[in-house]
Amino acid sequence: MTQQVKAERVRLNRDRVLLAAVELADTIGIDGLSMRRLAQELHVVPMALYKHVSDKEDLLDGMVEVIIREIxxxxxxxxxxxxxxxxxxxxxxxxxxxxxxxxxxxxxxxxxxxxxxxxxxxxxxxxxxxxxxxxxxxxxxxxxxxxxxxxxxxxxxxxxxxxxxxxxxxxxxxxxxxxxxxxxxxxxxxxxxxxxxxxxxxxxxxxxxxxxxxxxxxxxxxxxxxxxxxxxxxxxxxxxxx
Incomplete structure (x- = not known):
């Protein structure tokens, strides 16, 4: 299990964080979305997310960018x-x-x-x-x-x-x-x-x-x-x- 978590962390990047946030928001909405909740979804500690998004506002900006790419x-x-x-x-x-x-x-x-x-x-x-x-x-x-x-x-x-x-x-x-x-x-x-x-x-x-x-x-x-x-x-x- 520890090796799997480490592998997940190694592969983490901004795009993966944003796509995971979009999928999570599809399920729970953005009001329920938090950095902690997203970290749980990705099996990482919350601080690991801050290497890729500065805060929730930056996360939401990136999620909007994902939507725009779908148009x-x-x-x-x-x-x-x-x-x-x-x-x-x-x-x-x-x-x-x-x-x-x-x-x-x-x-x-x-x-x-x-x-x-x-x-x-x-x-x-x-x-x-x-x-x-x-x-x-x-x-x-x-x-x-x-x-x-x-x-x-x-x-x-x-x-x-x-x-x-x-x-x-x-x-x-x-x-x-x-x-x-x-x-x-x-x-x-x-x-x-x-x-x-x-x-x-x-x-x-x-x-x-x-x-x-x-x-x-x-x-x-x-x-x-x-x-x-x-x-x-x-x-x-x-x-x-x-």
């Missing part, structure tokens, strides 16, 4: 609407395999490289579809959580909490940050800098909350109106899909 890559050579729809539904399939994933994604306060890479590819779908950066910016806001395969529930208790005011960024520091980001995330930077910003926004740092809310509402209402005029029915839509 099918964008379709090659597809027109923008098909590509966006495919990407959203692929994300939804990934999240449906892990009931805790939405909670983990919504709890992240700082975007990781994997999250930014995903958003970069998503922004690129709109820009490659010849959207103006301004329209792409607002389209991304209108999609909101749908980008990740979920929608925010009405009167979600977490959404009702007032957002903590973020410190005002220094203009020179912000310009330098965008210049650095543009090297890896040109689509994100193109969209983020396309529209004047409100520093007190909660939907996205510097974005106009009321405008984004009304934009998404109008997009949905326009779509409802088009379907109404076309005599749309869910039965017919499902028949065509099948």
């Amino acid at each position: 099918d890559p964008p379709q090659a050579n597809a027109e923008w609407k098909t590509a966006v729809r495919y990407r959203v539904l692929a994300a939804r399939r990934a999240l449906q395999r892990h009931a805790w994933a939405r909670q983990a994604i919504e709890s992240r306060t700082k975007p990781t490289t994997a999250v930014l890479d995903y958003q970069e590819s998503f922004a690129g779908l709109f820009l490659s579809g010849k959207f103006s950066p301004d329209l792409a910016h607002h389209a991304m806001h209108a999609l909101g959580g749908r980008m990740w395969g979920f929608t925010q529930e009405l009167f979600d208790s977490s959404a009702s909490q007032p957002a903590e005011a973020a410190p005002q960024p220094d203009p020179e520091a912000q310009a330098a940050m965008f210049a650095q980001m543009a090297q890896r995330y040109p689509n994100i930077v193109t969209i983020a800098t396309a529209t004047p910003h409100d520093p007190d926004s909660v939907v996205g740092h510097g974005c106009d909350d009321q405008f984004e809310f009304e934009f998404a509402l109008d997009v949905l209402l326009d779509g409802f109106d088009r379907l109404h005029r076309e005599g749309w029915s869910s039965a017919e839509a499902k028949r065509r899909r099948d």
